[in-house]
Amino acid sequence: MQIQWFRIIFIIFFSSCCAVAQSADSDPLASWNDGQTKSAIIGFVQKVTDKGSKDFVPPAERVATFDNDGTLWAEQPVYFQALYALERIRQMAPDHPDWKTTEPFKSAIDGDVKGLMANGMEGVMKVLLTAHADVTAEAFQDSVTDWFATAKHPTKNRAFTQMVYQPMLELLVYLRANGFKTYIVSGGGVDFIRVFAEDTYGIPPEQVMGTTSDAKFEMRDGVPEIVKTGNIILVDDKEGKPVGIYRQIGRRPIMAVGNSDGDLQMLQYTTIPRSEEDQVPRLGVLLHHTDSDREWAYDRQSHIGQLDKALDEAPERGWVVIDMKQDWSRVFPEGS
The missing domain is CATH 3.40.50.1000 (HAD superfamily/HAD-like)
Incomplete structure (x- = not known):
């Protein structure tokens, strides 16, 4: 009798598991x-x-x-790659003291996104290109990987x-x-x-x-x-x-x-x-x-x-x- 009840419980449990798996598989866009x-x-x-x-x-x-x-x-509120570029510019700034008073780099160093956008797309592109130029492909990859490891979204406070x-x-x-x-x-x-x-x-x-x-x-x-x-x-x-x-x-x-x-x-x-x-x-x-x-x-x-x-x-x-x-x-x- 105990063996029979064990078999019944096992069948119910197995059937339930199969039903759950089938339900999950049947909806690929859950x-x-x-x-x-x-x-x-x-x-x-x-x-x-x-x-x-x-x-x-x-x-x-x-x-x-x-x-x-x-x-x-x-x-939102700005392309994530632009946020990486701002950090990259701040890292490069000590080797470029003139950036502290030169736009669009001044806004980039200050983390002033509105100020950066005020320079128009030409200013934004200048910052992006500078942050991405004259670097080996491997060093660039390492830099982006390191940024992703610690950076957080400015308003959602979660990893990108x-x-x-x-x-x-x-x-x-x-x-x-x-x-x-x-x-x-x-x-x-x-x-x-x-x-x-x-x-x-x-x-x-x-x-x-x-x-x-x-x-x-x-x-x-x-x-x-x-x-x-x-x-x-x-x-x-x-x-x-x-x-x-x-x-x-x-x-x-x-x-x-x-x-x-x-x-x-x-x-x-x-x-x-x-x-x-x-x-x-x-x-x-x-x-x-x-x-x-x-x-x-x-x-x-x-x-x-x-x-x-x-x-x-x-x-x-x-x-x-x-x-x-x-x-x-x-x-x-x-x-x-």
Whole structure:
């Protein structure tokens, strides 16, 4: 009798575990609320991976591109790479005493983001390029790694790698599980993003595209080194994104995900048919920041991540617009 009860308890326990596992496996986008947005994404993936479907796309052609800032992780109140550059300028300042009275470096040294922005994009770019130039690739990687180890978001007080979006992490995993190759196509610096992309997103360095500065080869003390320069060879934003995709991937994506007008051309390039014969199913996705409680709410008038033209074009193109507040049950990996 005792053995029989033990068998019954074991069966109940085992069945419960299987039910929990099955429930988890059946919902690959667990942090996404049920609704049209989630259904549209899952429906797209299902039809392009179904060999019996007329919309089937071979694995080699399943390319998905993602913007980074504001799409895979947060971007307010200022791009995170800019915060790294400010710290880097402060570290370099003792060797440049004239910076204390020279803009835009004075604002950078003082940590005055508003003052830095007052110098316009030219001033911001000058700071970014100076912080990233005349350094070996290895030294730059070490510098960024060290910064990530201690730096905290200025208002959320959490590590920057914890400012990633949990629903997007799930989407990346879901796509790769279904034969997609996922790429980052960002306006941010490619060398900066490559430092953390693999550990954070599961995206290896060779699948990261970003704004790119020139580099040169040197022998330093008998050691071969790649040295970064301050000469930009690709601004991977707006029209630059399709160009970067063409150069590095050599395939047109069938899915593109962004959050701003800086991603407009990437979504156009991905989704607009080239001819009547072009019947390959394609999906454009925009993340609309609508959650002022858990993150930030901004779009048309924002100084960062402005979403205006792309938001207007979305209905015409059939792009999916993610409403962060409505569509996501969770934003960050930890907490809300």
